[in-house]
Amino acid sequence: MTQASTQVPTQAPRDDGSAVIDVNALRRTYTGGFTAVDGISFSVARGELFALLGTNGAGKTSTVELLEGLARPSGGAIRVLGHDPYTERSAVRPRVGVMLQEGGFPSDLTVTETVRMCAGCTSGARPIGEALELVGMGHRAGVRVKQLSGGEKRRLDLALALLGRPEVLFLDEPTTGLDAEGRRDTWELVRELRADGTTVLLTTHYLEEAESLADRLAIMHRGRIVASGTPAEVTAARPARIRFKLPAGVPAGRLPLSLRAAEQGDGRVEIRTQRLQRDLGELIRWAEESGLELEALDARSASLEEAFLDIASQRTESGDTR
Missing domain, CATH: 3.30.70 (Alpha-Beta Plaits)
Incomplete structure (x- = not known):
């Protein structure tokens, strides 16, 4: 196992075209000096599903927020669809769908009213009924948000992320709170979107999810990428x-x-x-x-879960206290 100071680069994307997401030596340091993202680099090709994995506090969500243009990096560079997502947000945002780890909706609005409100701010939005049917929420259209279960709210989050027919889709823990059937339905929808050419960046704690969906993945530990490649390549080393x-x-x-x-x-x-x-x-x-x-x-x-746990434990035992 490499020492803590070694950055493990990801492999090149599947095709030789321009990367849709390109990250180079990215850093994010918070007030007080804590570095959540410590010089990571990776790229994602068009139509590829790339999974970003890691233990709690590994830096996944901090990385995704930078990719979404929600904050300025402390160092390094990002390009999404050829643009800086923070300084050129107006060029990127209409072409990107975002499903945050935790969404928030007005509790007294119905599902339909919530989607209609968001559709009014989205260029070329799908019809409301189509967006809800995509995520299996058509039968809940008239229900108030406060009456939805946690899993149903996650489905609504996904419907809103898909409203603008995005070229790039960021999914931050998309199946948290879903039952087994809902998780499998979401997987199938994500596969269909990828088949249609959507580029997907996924973070998840469900390693089976990453193993099933991802073309390539990277495992983060304390702000750094410590393993990367296809799921088969990562597990083959274990x-x-x-x-x-x-x-x-x-x-x-x-x-x-x-x-x-x-x-x-x-x-x-x-x-x-x-x-x-x-x-x-x-x-x-x-x-x-x-x-x-x-x-x-x-x-x-070895499963991806076994590889993940083995990598995490070895990094800890090797004295990686960053």
Whole structure:
């Protein structure tokens, strides 16, 4: 694992055209000297979904606010659709959709009235009914905002972000508060938007969400990017695991030494490996030759969640106190 002072650059976007989002050595320091974003660089191609991940306080939301033009960077440069989103906000804002981590609506307005109010400030806005149907809120059109559940308010947030048919869509924790069905519906909508050419920058705490949706991603830790690439590239660097339970009276010490097994107690064993197919085959051959049946045998490559937790724990153990 790299030391804390090393900035890990992201890989180039998928195509060789101009990046829709281009971030170079970006910094954000707050009053009092706290640096939330510490010299990060990445780019996002047109039609790409890029996920920005990190633990609480990693700097994700601070980064997204700069990309949205809500604050001036302390250092570095940003281009969104070829413009500085802060100094050239009027050129960027009509072409961008934003779903903030926490939205706010007048509580006494109905859903329809809320969308109509926002549509009046949006160039080329979708029809109100179309925007609500996109996010599965058509049947709640006449309900007052204060009567909506937390998940329904997130859907309304998304409807407003999509009103202007944006070229670039910023989604900050878009499925927080949604049930499993709502989350899957949102994923499908995001995939459709991307297929139509919308560029999406996503932050999420749901690593399954990032793994399912993202073309590329970056993991932030204490203001820096510490890992990046496609989900497969990020997880490929972490070991796969094989888990099983040995029959009673059979110690883990009987396993071939090459498998580097770790006994978990009560006969449960875990093998961490970069050679999943080879080591799994060796394990099965050994069990058959020994006349043993391995209970609860489970073998899988590392998930993005495992990679994320491993990266975070290693950075902490290495003394990265920034």
